[in-house]
Amino acid sequence: MICEKCKRSFERPLELYNGDWACPLCHESLTLSNIRLVVTDETEELFKMSEVCYLRALKTPPADKKAYSDLLTKAVDFCKEAAHRGHPKALLRLAYLYDAGYFSIDGSEAFRLAYDYYKAVWKGKINDMRGSKANADYSEGGMKVRKSAARLYLNLLKNAPPKMRSLDRYRYDSELRAVKDAGLYESGGDSASYGVIAGDRAGRICEILDSCFSKEHAPLFGLMMVSSGEFSALAKMTETGRTGVRNKLLRIAEKVDLYLVDVTRGVPRAVRNTGDLAVADGNYCLYFFNTQGKHALSGGKMNAVRKSLQRGDSVTDFARVNELISIISRGEEYCDYVFGDDDITVHKSKTESVGHALGDLIKTVQKNVLRGEA
Ligand SMILES: [Zn+2]
Structure with missing residues (x-):
């Protein structure tokens, strides 16, 4: 991939908490509409691996939630890898996952990303570089893939959240015309409904916490809003390990810093023992800080981020x-909200401290939330 700002090329972009991409060299954000859509032997292979994992995930028995989520994570990792290199079907699959609410990000951010990815594919020119292995899938400039992208795009706009529908660029009528003008419209195709991948809240949070141990890409810290009822459901979850049935949350808390923060009073409470699992009625935020799994930042830098997040006059402060x-x-x-090492890296210049980068990250989050409100 080549950055439009600094014109240098790189293998993989930084991936930010809200799904945006940034150049790892100059830290400028990358515009999805400029992605070159190309199919190579390598990216086609990555995409196929992703599909295999996805299908295997769908075939796991319902009781085996761990195998299901492991396979799905693998599928998404392969898919992202291919998408970063401009594989059109991988971009389409990623768009669909955002569209279906698979990723833990704000709903309006997910909508915006799905929109950008779908649009990049239907508006783009697909270049099949596989020479003799090229097949009908991408013939006529990838017409077939572009038509599916256009159909899903219109479906997304039709079901847009109300606050998005009021914005000009998300208007269904004008975009329908643009799709028709591009010769990509198929009548009756845009009314199909797609199921949302929705699980229960406690299960979803468990998946996020489990990802802390990922050997590919582990999150650094995260915040999950929960009601007292949702937290209680989470606190009841168990798993069977070598030593028998254990409490899931407490097992994770042995390796990952876990705190429950009372949202109205701002008081954090560590989650470590059985006694910490009982909560009074109210709204909470489950905050975690994680150094397990694979990270791009050094141990020293991660600790500096932790100190900066949790600093204050006493251990119970947690100002940031x-x-x-x-x-x-x-x-x-x-x-x-799940943040990774890339979110710190993109905000850090060589001379600045990690704490400064964290401050800038918080400003970005604020700006994005305000944009969602507008
Ligand atoms: Zn750049």
Whole structure:
């Protein structure tokens, strides 16, 4: 991939908490509409691996939630890898996953990303570079793939959240005309409905916490808004390990910093023992900080981020955690915010401290939440 700003080429973009991409060299954001759509032997292979994992995930028995989520994570990792290199079907699959609410990001951010990916595919020119292996899938400039992208795009706009529908660029009527003008419209095709991949809240949060141990891409910290009822459901979850049946949350808390913050009072409470699992009625934020799994930042830098997030006069202060909670609880559709090493990297220049980068990240989150409100 080549950055339009600094003109240098790189293998993989930085991937930010809200799904945006940035150049790893100059840290400028990358515009999806400029992605070159190309199919190569390598990206086609990655995409096929992704599909295999996806189908295997769908075939796991319902009781085996761990195998299901492991396979799905693998599918998404392969798919992202191919999408980063401009594979059109991988971009389409990624768009669909955003559209269906698979990723833990704000609903309006997910909508915007699905929109951008679908649009990049139907508006783009698809170049099949596979020479003799090229097949009908991408003939006529990838007409077939572009038509599916256009159909899903119109379907997305038709079901847009009300606040999005009022914006000009998301108007169904004018976009329908644009799709027709491009010769990509198929009548009757845009009314299909697609199921949303929705699980229960406690299961979803468990998936996020499990990802802390990922050997490919582990999150650094995250905030998940929960009601007392949702937290109680989470606190009841168990799993069977080598030593028998255990409490899931407490097992994770042995390796990952877990705190429950009372949203109205801003008081954090560590989750470590059985006694910490009982909560009074109210609204909470489950905050975690994680150094397990695979990270791009060094141990020293991760600790500096942790100190900066949790700093204050006493261990119970958490000034920046509370600042983030007050920002994200403003958005109507807030749910889970999961930040990775790339979110720190993109905000850090060589001379600045990690704490400074964290401050800039918080400003970005605030700006994005306000944009969602507008
Ligand atoms: Zn750049």
